[in-house]
Amino acid sequence: METFLGIDYPTWWFLVVGALFSGYAILDGFDFGAGAWHLFFKKEKSRRIALNAVGPVWDGNEVWLVIGGGALFAGFPVMYATFFSSLYIPFMLFLVFIIFRAVAIEFRSKEPMVWWRKTWDTTYSISSIMLAFLLGVVLGNVLQGIQIGPDYQYAGSGFFEFLNPYALLTGATTLSLFMMHGAIFLLLKTEGQLYDKIQSLLRRGMVFFMVSFGITTLYTLLYIPHLSDDFQQEPLLFVIPLLTFLSIANVPRLATRKKFRLAFLFSSLTISFLLVLVAVELYPVLLRSSLNPAYDITVYNAASSTKSLKIMMVIVAIGAPLVAGYTLFVYRTFRGKVKLDETSY
Amino acid sequence: METEVLARIQFAFTVAFHYIYPPLSIGLGLLMVIFESIYLRTRNPEYHALAKFWTKIFALTFGIGVVTGIVMEFEFGTNWAVYSRYVGDVFGSALAAEGIFAFALESGFLGVLLFGWNRVKPWVHLVATVGVFLGSMFSAIWIVVANSWQQTPAGFHIVGEGLQARAEITDFWAMVFNPSSVDRLLHVWLGAFLAGAFLVLSVHAYYLLKGRFMQISQKAFKIALVVATIFSLGQLLTGHHSADGVAKNQPAKLAALEGHFEASAPADMYLLGWVDKDKQTVTGIKVPGGLSYLLEYDTEVPVTGLNAFPEDERPPQVNAVFQFYHIMVAIGMALILLTLLACYQWGRGRLFQKRWLLWAFVFAVLLPQIANQAGWFAAEMGRQPWVVYGLLRTSDAFSQSVTENQILFSLILFFLVYALLLVLFLYLLHKKIHHGPYDEEPGEGRPRTREIAEMLTKN
Numbered sequence: 001m002e003t004f005l006g007i008d009y010p011t012w013w014f015l016v017v018g019a020l021f022s023g024y025a026i027l028d029g030f031d032f033g034a035g036a037w038h039l040f041f042k043k044e045k046s047r048r049i050a051l052n053a054v055g056p057v058w059d060g061n062e063v064w065l066v067i068g069g070g071a072l073f074a075g076f077p078v079m080y081a082t083f084f085s086s087l088y089i090p091f092m093l094f095l096v097f098i099i100f101r102a103v104a105i106e107f108r109s110k111e112p113m114v115w116w117r118k119t120w121d122t123t124y125s126i127s128s129i130m131l132a133f134l135l136g137v138v139l140g141n142v143l144q145g146i147q148i149g150p151d152y153q154y155a156g157s158g159f160f161e162f163l164n165p166y167a168l169l170t171g172a173t174t175l176s177l178f179m180m181h182g183a184i185f186l187l188l189k190t191e192g193q194l195y196d197k198i199q200s201l202l203r204r205g206m207v208f209f210m211v212s213f214g215i216t217t218l219y220t221l222l223y224i225p226h227l228s229d230d231f232q233q234e235p236l237l238f239v240i241p242l243l244t245f246l247s248i249a250n251v252p253r254l255a256t257r258k259k260f261r262l263a264f265l266f267s268s269l270t271i272s273f274l275l276v277l278v279a280v281e282l283y284p285v286l287l288r289s290s291l292n293p294a295y296d297i298t299v300y301n302a303a304s305s306t307k308s309l310k311i312m313m314v315i316v317a318i319g320a321p322l323v324a325g326y327t328l329f330v331y332r333t334f335r336g337k338v339k340l341d342e343t344s345y
Numbered sequence: 346m347e348t349e350v351l352a353r354i355q356f357a358f359t360v361a362f363h364y365i366y367p368p369l370s371i372g373l374g375l376l377m378v379i380f381e382s383i384y385l386r387t388r389n390p391e392y393h394a395l396a397k398f399w400t401k402i403f404a405l406t407f408g409i410g411v412v413t414g415i416v417m418e419f420e421f422g423t424n425w426a427v428y429s430r431y432v433g434d435v436f437g438s439a440l441a442a443e444g445i446f447a448f449a450l451e452s453g454f455l456g457v458l459l460f461g462w463n464r465v466k467p468w469v470h471l472v473a474t475v476g477v478f479l480g481s482m483f484s485a486i487w488i489v490v491a492n493s494w495q496q497t498p499a500g501f502h503i504v505g506e507g508l509q510a511r512a513e514i515t516d517f518w519a520m521v522f523n524p525s526s527v528d529r530l531l532h533v534w535l536g537a538f539l540a541g542a543f544l545v546l547s548v549h550a551y552y553l554l555k556g557r558f559m560q561i562s563q564k565a566f567k568i569a570l571v572v573a574t575i576f577s578l579g580q581l582l583t584g585h586h587s588a589d590g591v592a593k594n595q596p597a598k599l600a601a602l603e604g605h606f607e608a609s610a611p612a613d614m615y616l617l618g619w620v621d622k623d624k625q626t627v628t629g630i631k632v633p634g635g636l637s638y639l640l641e642y643d644t645e646v647p648v649t650g651l652n653a654f655p656e657d658e659r660p661p662q663v664n665a666v667f668q669f670y671h672i673m674v675a676i677g678m679a680l681i682l683l684t685l686l687a688c689y690q691w692g693r694g695r696l697f698q699k700r701w702l703l704w705a706f707v708f709a710v711l712l713p714q715i716a717n718q719a720g721w722f723a724a725e726m727g728r729q730p731w732v733v734y735g736l737l738r739t740s741d742a743f744s745q746s747v748t749e750n751q752i753l754f755s756l757i758l759f760f761l762v763y764a765l766l767l768v769l770f771l772y773l774l775h776k777k778i779h780h781g782p783y784d785e786e787p788g789e790g791r792p793r794t795r796e797i798a799e800m801l802t803k804n
Contacts, residue, residue: 056456059411063452067444069418074441077433077511084422084429085744091423092755095416099762102412103769106405110773151508152430154746159754304434305504305513311438319445326453326476333457333464341463 002306009310010303013075014283016316020071022275024064025135026181026268031058033182035101035128036175038121040201045340046194047121051105052344053189056334058105060327062098067323074312078152078302079286086146086154086287087138090162094134101127109345129175136174140167143278144224145288148295155291166224169216176209177274180251181267187260189338206252213248226288227281240280244273351752352424352743355759357725359416361718362763366410368717371485371534372541373403374478379568381471391561396474397462398782399545404459405773407477409766411452416759424752427508428732428742434513435501435520436491443487451480482534489533493526495733496724497594503736512736525590529724532583536720538576539680539713545569547710548778550703558781563697566706570691574684580677585639591727592640595734596649597659598727601666603627603636605650612636612648617671620664625652627667660729669723676716683709 001008007015031054041047073080084091100123108120144166149155183202190198220227231237247269254263282288286302289295303309377399384392418440421429454476461470500519501512514520546569549562591599599605604620604627605612614636618629634644651659660666683705690696697703732739 056460059408059455060449060452062411062415063444063449066415066418066448067441069415069422070437070440070444073418073421073429073433074437077430077437080422080433081426081429081744084419085424085426085747088423088744088747088751089754091419092751092758095419096758096762098415099412099766102408103766106408107769107773110776157748159750304437308434308438308514311514311517312441315438315442315445319442319449323445323449323453326450330453330456333461344460 004313009306009313010075010299011284012313013071013303013309014279014286014299016313017068017071017075018275018279020064020068022272024061024068025271025275027061027064028058029132029178029271030054030182030185030264031061032128032132033178033180034186035124035182036132036179037183037186037198037201037205038125038128041194041197044117046197047117048109048340048344049190049194049338050186051108051124052338052340053186055105055345057330059102060330063323071312071316075304075309076286076297076299076302077304079297082148082152082154082297083142083287086148086156087141087162089159090134090138090141094131094138097127097130097134101131105345132175132178133171136171137162137167139174139278140164140170142287143170143220143227143281145226145290147291148287148289148297149291150295152295152297166219169212169219173209173212173216176205176212177267177271180205180209181264181271184251184255184260184264184267188264191337202255206255210248230281237280240273240277244270244277247273347749348745348747348752349740349743351749351756352747353739355424355752355756356420358756359413359420359759359763361721362767363410363413363417364717364721365714366406366413367481367484368533368537368540368713369406369544370403370410370541371478371481371537372539373399373406373544374474374481374541375538376541376545376569376572377403377474378471378478379572380565381474383568385467385471391564394782395561395565398777400458400474402544402774402777404455405770405777407451407455407481409770413763413766423755424744424747425732425742426744426746428737431511431737431742432495432733434511435494435498438514438517439487439491439494439521443484443491447480447483447487449480450483451477454480485533485537486530489530490521490523490526492724493529494520494523496529496728497524497526497590498733498736499523512733524594525587528583528586528590532580532587532720535576535580535583536713536717539573539580540717542569542573542576543680543706543710543713546573546706547708550706551778552781553697554700554703554707558783561782567691567696570684570687570696573680574688577677577680577684581681584674584677589640592648595728597651597654598666598724600649600651600653601660601663601727602670602723604663604667605636605648606652607650608653609647609649611645612650614639615667615671617675618667620667622663657730660727662726662729666723666727669719669726672719673716673723676712676719680709680712680716 001010003009004012034050034054038047038050041050069080072083104120104124104127108117108124111117141162141164144164147154147156147161180202183198183205186198187195187202231241247266250266251263251270254260254266284298284300285296286299287297289297304312377396380392380396380399383389384396454473457465457470457473458477461473465473498512500514500516500521500523502515503510504513505511545565549558549566549569552558552562553566588599588602591602600612603612603614604618606625611634613627613631613633615627616630616632618627618631620627632638637646637648638644640646640648651663687696687702687706690699690702728734730738730740732742
């Protein structure tokens with residue numbers, strides 16, 4: 001198989017998709033997280049500030065989902081096809097909540113009536129919670145493996161198969177991680193009373209995350225042994241969980257010292273490290289068949305042709321700096337605390 | 346069978362709904378760029394007010410376009426798994442390019458476009474407006490390329506057999522410039538410009554009729570009329586080219602467009618008609634030999650008809666394809682007539698005195714929308730029974746593992762959510778239009794320069 005810098009093309013693309021998903025989780029993670037806290041703010045002005053903190057960027061953040069989905073389709077069409085058709089219901093719910101959330105953000109400020117704004121506030125918050133949760137549920141199913149039969153066809157049945165205990169746990173963990181991450185983001189964007197309030201919410205968020213993360217880790221080690229196999233065979237890989245734990249530990253340490261910029265960096269790193277952990281545990285499998293390892297979807301049997309992957313690497317090499325460039329430009333333009341003006345939501 | 350039908354209904358419904366919005370975004374984007382550029386050159390605050398007003402409406406169409414677009418991207422995987430595996434290698438690079446070049450450009454600059462009026466210099470803002478506009482144009486490129494590849498596949502070879510078969514790319518540029526992509530892209534772009542221009546025309550015609558925002562509306566109406574006239578006429582060219590391409594590359598589709606059954610005979614062109622598939626007749630008003638003439642400039646030249654193809658390779662819904670196509674063409678002609686008429690009145694200096702003409706423009710906003718939809722329905726239904734022309738049948742392409750109940754569940758969900766979305770869209774559109782480009786004093790019919798100036802100095 002052809003390689004580039006000693007790594008074969010399907011593996012390169014695995015890294016690209018991983019980087020995109022990680023970017024997506026960090027970016028949409030903080031705005032889902034911010035949305036999940038929304039109903040904890042009681043005053044109209046607080047809600048507007050919290051909403052406008054994500055106002056100029058949430059749409060750009062969702063671009064990462066589109067690019068990530070496109071990258072999966074392009075590089076691993078087999079994975080894309082089986083992944084989305086097997087987890088049909090959670091993905092359909094995800095799409096519906098994406099729509100509800102966008103609608104809520106856009107429409108909330110368009111009418112002054114209290115009932116109108118309350119309705120959209122609730123929609124916004126519940127959608128944010130459900131989106132974070134569903135991402136975790138999907139991740140849990142991927143980690144655990146799903147019933148893939150021959151010809152990459154999903155062989156399971158039942159409407160609610162995706163809702164199993166492990167998926168619920170990973171769902172809760174993802175939600176709590178994003179809530180922690182989102183609260184830190186909001187602290188960078190707010191001041192005064194709201195800032196104080198979010199500080200106390202962040203403390204609760206951190207506890208929520210530690211607890212759910214602890215339970216999930218324990219459950220994984222006890223009941224899903226295949227996920228820790230790689231680490232027993234290759235002790236060097238223990239560096240990754242170690243870094244993950246260090247990064248997690250840094251978040252409360254920095255938060256109590258009110259160094260929220262650094263705390264945000266470390267909550268972002270935590271998300272990345274957790275995904276690296278997932279990637280190491282899975283690779284070269286992309287989607288594990290719980291029926292028979294022969295039916296596993298791997299980076300090799302799912303990949304597009306080398307020719308196609310090469311073309312896409314060129315596209316990424318040209319496109320990624322551009323995307324990074326204007327992402328930075330947007331975040332610079334809207335840096336600092338939120339100031340409401342007539343163009344705000 | 347049932348799953349296939351449901352999957353097709355769901356896809357058609359979600360994509361048709363989606364396609365209300367991106368053309369509006371592209372078309373309004375063009376007009377926003379024009380308004381803002383004129384403002385930057387002339388510093389006339391009226392153009393600034395116009396740019397801001399249309400940006401607000403653009404935000405509405407763009408937002409709905411994005412979320413309904415995400416649905417489309419994932420629906421390939423959820424409902425068309427076999428298709429996704431089959432085309433992923435080819436189609437995927439176009440989709441990836443769309444995401445990374447186009448969508449990121451649009452959404453990246455959108456924040457500045459919407460919220461940056463007071464935060465960046467005017468020229469930087471114009472850069473953002475142009476960025477968003479170009480982004481939406483690029484989006485159209487990659488999506489139309491991908492769809493055109495389904496109509497006229499090129500630059501690939503087939504690997505594997507049965508369920509494992511798939512197309513692999515051999516030549517990226519041959520895939521991008523497949524035989525139909527340029528013609529169809531131009532046709533789609535122009536359709537989008539018309540959708541945007543006619544919305545601007547409609548709203549400002551309404552203001553003129555109601556005696557509100559008179560000066561600013563006259564300016565906006567004239568600019569949009571120029572855009573609409575140029576592109577209505579242009580659409581005649583791109584449409585003709587597209588049809589030529591269909592004749593060359595998808596003869597079965599062409600035959601369905603005009604209801605032409607005889608395997609090899611001169612073909613007529615219908616102005617309107619009704620196709621009886623079983624009797625193989627078309628009843629209607631026709632130009633004998635018209636289609637032959639359009640293709641070869643000779644009414645006697647034979648054109649390949651539907652009977653030249655095996656039964657299972659003909660579009661099953663001939664009458665529907667025929668009707669959608671003719672609706673599109675008829676509307677295209679109506680738009681040309683309407684815009685030329687308006688230009689004529691403008692030349693005579695009576696454009697804004699003809700109230701009936703302004704009323705016609707108020708309602709004409711629906712025409713490009715209907716034409717865009719009808720055109721796509723003709724293109725997609727005319728391609729049947731293939732999802733990839735000549736290679737993969739629609740009946741083989743859907744997700745085998747997804748059950749009827751699952752699709753029914755999601756279809757109902759989408760139906761409810763989109764109905765709500767449409768109601769909200771119309772409500773907010775009405776509200777923004779009712780409010781207008783700037784605040785009016787009660788009972789005041791005309792804009793006051795001082796007020797506009799005040800509004801602008803606040804920024």
